Amino acid sequence: MVKRKKFTLLLITIIVIVVAMIFYQAKHPTIHSQSAILMNADSGNILFEKNTELAYPVASMSKLMTGYIILDYIKNGKIHWDDHIVISESANNIQSAGIKIPIEIGESLSVKDLFAAMVISSANNATIALAEHIAGTEEAFTILMNEKATEIGLSDQSTFINATGLPEGEMENEMSAEDVATLAYHLLNEHGEVLEIASLSEYQIESHGIQLYSTNQMLTDKDSETYFNGVDGLKTGFTDAAGYCFVGTAQQHDQRLISVVINAEDDETRFTETKKLFSFGFGKFYMPSFQKSIKNLLQNFGIK
Numbered sequence: 001m002v003k004r005k006k007f008t009l010l011l012i013t014i015i016v017i018v019v020a021m022i023f024y025q026a027k028h029p030t031i032h033s034q035s036a037i038l039m040n041a042d043s044g045n046i047l048f049e050k051n052t053e054l055a056y057p058v059a060s061m062s063k064l065m066t067g068y069i070i071l072d073y074i075k076n077g078k079i080h081w082d083d084h085i086v087i088s089e090s091a092n093n094i095q096s097a098g099i100k101i102p103i104e105i106g107e108s109l110s111v112k113d114l115f116a117a118m119v120i121s122s123a124n125n126a127t128i129a130l131a132e133h134i135a136g137t138e139e140a141f142t143i144l145m146n147e148k149a150t151e152i153g154l155s156d157q158s159t160f161i162n163a164t165g166l167p168e169g170e171m172e173n174e175m176s177a178e179d180v181a182t183l184a185y186h187l188l189n190e191h192g193e194v195l196e197i198a199s200l201s202e203y204q205i206e207s208h209g210i211q212l213y214s215t216n217q218m219l220t221d222k223d224s225e226t227y228f229n230g231v232d233g234l235k236t237g238f239t240d241a242a243g244y245c246f247v248g249t250a251q252q253h254d255q256r257l258i259s260v261v262i263n264a265e266d267d268e269t270r271f272t273e274t275k276k277l278f279s280f281g282f283g284k285f286y287m288p289s290f291q292k293s294i295k296n297l298l299q300n301f302g303i304k
Contacts, residue, residue, distance in 0.1 A: 029276035034243070034263035037177040038277045041249060041256035044185055047281050049178070055157035056262050057172040059237030060122045061247050062165035064183050065145045067119060070111075070130055071191040072148075079133065081112040090138070091128040098124040098166050101210055113205045119197050121212040122236060124164045131163040138163050152186045154179040167239055177260040180247050184234055184258045188249060195249075198233030217271050218248060226271035228278050234258075236270070246270040250278050257281045 031050050038048040046052075073079045086108045094100065101123040103109065109117075109126070111133070117126035131141035145160040158175040165173050175183075187194060197203070201219045203212040217224065218231040230250040237245035243263035250257055259277045264270035 029273075029280045031261070031273050031276065032265070033261045033270065033273050035177040035260075036262065036273065036277065037181045037260045038281050039181040039185060039258040040281075041185060041188055041258045044182070046178075046181075047257075047284060048277060052178040052181075053155075053157075053176050055155075055159075055174040055176050055179075057167075057239060057242035058165060058175045058180060058262065059172070059239040059242035059245055060165040061175070061180055061235050061237040061245050061260075062145075062160060062163070062173040063118055063122065063127055063237075064180070064187055064235050064247065065148060065160065066127055066131060066141075066163045067115065067194060068183065068187045068191065069134065069141075069144055069148055070115060071187075071194060073134055074111075075191070079111060081110065081115075083111045083133070084108040085111060085114060085129050085133045087125065087129050088132055091125050091132060094124050094128065094164070094166065098164065100125045101205070101212070103208065103210070107208070109205065109207065113207070116197050116200070116203045117205070117210075117212055119194070119235065120200055120203050120214045122215050123212075124166060127164045149179075149183075152182065154182060165237055165239070165242075167241065172239060172241055177262055180260045180262075181258050184247050184249065184260075187234075188256070188258070194234075195232050198235070216246075216248070217268070218274065226268060226275065228275045230282075231278070238267075244270040246274055248274045248278075250282075252282050255282065 028048055035051040035056055037052045039046055087103050087105055089105050092105050099122050101117045114126040114130050117123035128138050131138045135141035135144055141163050142160050149158045158179045160173045161168055161171055201214045215236040217226040218228050221227060228250060230252045231248060233249045234247050244267055245262050248259045257278055259274045261270045261273045264273055
């Protein structure tokens, strides 16, 4: 009876090994978006890439750079989360096509509430208000964005013309997928607290009764096609030229990944393609340790 149980366990183990090896040797995911990348958030190593060095319009993924600079200023004590910012006419009179929070000119919100509106719901008036608070004008803030891009080693292809990612005539902010991932890498490693807000599917601005909902569908319903366990950020983007974009991050156990998808064909595809990238990446992380565990188990049966 004991031998039979051991044999059954061994047989199950062999089946698991075969299935796992098939999974491990699977080809890279098929990504249909124009450009994509998968990066190890700890080492910066690239695990998957497609057209990563070409610059494309990146729409509201630009707000990662805006957020990065804001968090720098908070870290250095130049501004504070509870500072209040008065909404200017220039901040509120943006393109009607862009996302805005319902706030009137002359009213004020805290830095934290405006930051949440920018990161969670991609509010453009909140973004401009933050940029003006730091640099006086959005144009002056854009200079800081381009300077920061050079400072962290982004390529010359990454250019910012505004803080929001909205188009200005025929011009838009442009970045390569590799530069977007590199920006996210620096943001996460220097200001990991961004995930405290980016991971929220909802947020309420209590002072004005404004309810924010995340544009990141990977945070929501666990039964949906776009859900992925461990996702806790970062930023969506869309314009006609950029298509549907998403820079995401996920952590499982002690491993964190960064993904970028640029110019997906629709809203859902940017998340399902991200899900493919994360599934592939975490599979590469876990399989070596899994194989080692299986090897040790086999040795217990006297099999080398």
